[in-house]
Amino acid sequence: MANDPEQQPAEPAETIIERPGPAVVLVEPQLGENIGMVARAMANFGLIDLRLVNPRDGWPNDKARAAASSADHVIDAVRLFDSVEAAVADITYLLATTARPRDSYKPVRGPETAAGEMRARAAAGQKVGVLFGRERYGLSNAEVGLADEIVTFPVDPAFASLNIAQAVLLMSYSWRAAGAEDATRPRFTAPAAPPAEKADLYRLLDHLETSLSRTGYFHPPEKREAMVQNLRTMLTKAGFTEPEVRTLRGVLRAFDYEMGERGRSGRETAG
Numbered sequence: 001m002a003n004d005p006e007q008q009p010a011e012p013a014e015t016i017i018e019r020p021g022p023a024v025v026l027v028e029p030q031l032g033e034n035i036g037m038v039a040r041a042m043a044n045f046g047l048i049d050l051r052l053v054n055p056r057d058g059w060p061n062d063k064a065r066a067a068a069s070s071a072d073h074v075i076d077a078v079r080l081f082d083s084v085e086a087a088v089a090d091i092t093y094l095l096a097t098t099a100r101p102r103d104s105y106k107p108v109r110g111p112e113t114a115a116g117e118m119r120a121r122a123a124a125g126q127k128v129g130v131l132f133g134r135e136r137y138g139l140s141n142a143e144v145g146l147a148d149e150i151v152t153f154p155v156d157p158a159f160a161s162l163n164i165a166q167a168v169l170l171m172s173y174s175w176r177a178a179g180a181e182d183a184t185r186p187r188f189t190a191p192a193a194p195p196a197e198k199a200d201l202y203r204l205l206d207h208l209e210t211s212l213s214r215t216g217y218f219h220p221p222e223k224r225e226a227m228v229q230n231l232r233t234m235l236t237k238a239g240f241t242e243p244e245v246r247t248l249r250g251v252l253r254a255f256d257y258e259m260g261e262r263g264r265s266g267r268e269t270a271g
Contacts (some may be wrong), residue, residue, distance in 0.1 A: 006053060022118050022175060023049040023129035024168055025087050027143060030056045030135050035069035036067025036075070038132075039167035043071035045172035049129075051079050051087045073206035084131065084143050091129040093121045096139055096147035097167055099160045107149045108235055111179035114151040126195055130171055132164055145232045146198070148239065200245050205232055207252050 024042055029052060039050060052059060059080055068075050081087035083230050088094050095114055109117070118128040131147055133139035144150065153162065153170055162170075196204075209228055218224040240248070 001063055020122055021047040021049065021191035022122070022171075023051055023088075023091060023127070024172075025051045025053065025084070025129055025131050026164065027053045027084055027131060027139060028134050029164065032057055032061035032063030033067040034135060035061065035078075035103070035163050036064040036069075036071075038168045039064070039068040039071045039074035039078075040167035041165050041172055043068075043074050044169070045176040047172050047175065048074050048077055050074055050077065051081060051129075053081050053084055053087050055080070057059065084146055085198070085202050088129055088131070088146065089197060089202075090127055090200050092126045092195035093118065093128045094131065094147040094198060095129070095151045096131045096137055096144045097151050097153075097171070099134065099152060099155070099162065100138075100145060105233060106144070106147070109149055109151050110152060111153060111170055111174035112178065115171070118148075118175060119178045121195075124192065127197075132167055141229065145229055145236065146202075148199055148236055191209075193243050196240045196242050196245040198241065201236065201240060204240075204245050204248055204252075205235060207249060208235075211252050211256055211259075214256075 024038065024047060026035065026038065029038075032055075033057065035050075035052065042048065042050060055061070057063075059078065060075075065072065065075050079087075095109070095118070118130075121128050130151065131139060131143065133143070142214070153167070155162065208231065212218060218227055
């Protein structure tokens with residue numbers, strides 16, 4: 001029959017328009033279905049950059065694709081990494097999601113203000129991203145320490161647990177909603193130096209830790225981990241620019257050289 005809807009040609013699917021947006025980084029996700037639901041939530045709000053750190057069941061994952069409910073463009077663009085540091089290396093503003101207080105002095109934002117800050121930075125050409133933790137216990141303190149700021153959701157404290165897809169959905173919605181705000185902007189702004197990528201910042205942190213180790217700074221040894229974490233928290237909060245990181249690396253190299261000269265001088269005197 002001519003009017004039988006089953007005989008009518010299918011309407012063409014809407015074209016997927018890829019827009020710049022935050023990277024969504026899932027740390028050691030367990031279930032393929034959860035990854036798929038995350039991809040679907042991202043697609044609902046125009047996000048595409050999904051990064052996986054050591055997914056438990058490997059990749060690609062048929063269950064993830066099935067659960068994505070046709071968000072194939074997100075699934076096809078997934079990138080795999082073997083560490084959080086590698087996954088966020090190109091990001092200059094990184095948020096870590098958590099539902100519980102941490103032993104950290106990092107700024108804490110709600111999703112709306114976090115999304116607004118990401119929007120402003122993305123508009124300035126910066127790469128932004130959000131870390132989401134494991135289904136069972138979220139992010140470790142060390143992983144939270146890699147981020148610039150913390151984002152948490154205003155859930156009922158009596159039942160604060162969100163599954164990973166819900167958390168991504170809320171953050172993706174906040175990103176989308178922040179783009180609809182008619183924010184007033186000044187007619188011109190002062191030029192800003194580009195922020196440092198996380199890869200450069202982490203190299204600075206490693207360099208600093210190595211240099212301080214040579215001086216015996218980390219004493220007593222059992223407090224080393226806490227002292228390192230405090231240093232990393234202070235330096236990731238600072239929001240260093242690329243030139244600032246280069247300058248600090250130069251300071252450390254001068255420091256290393258001087259310590260080396262003193263060591264050689266002491267050996268020569270003793271000899």
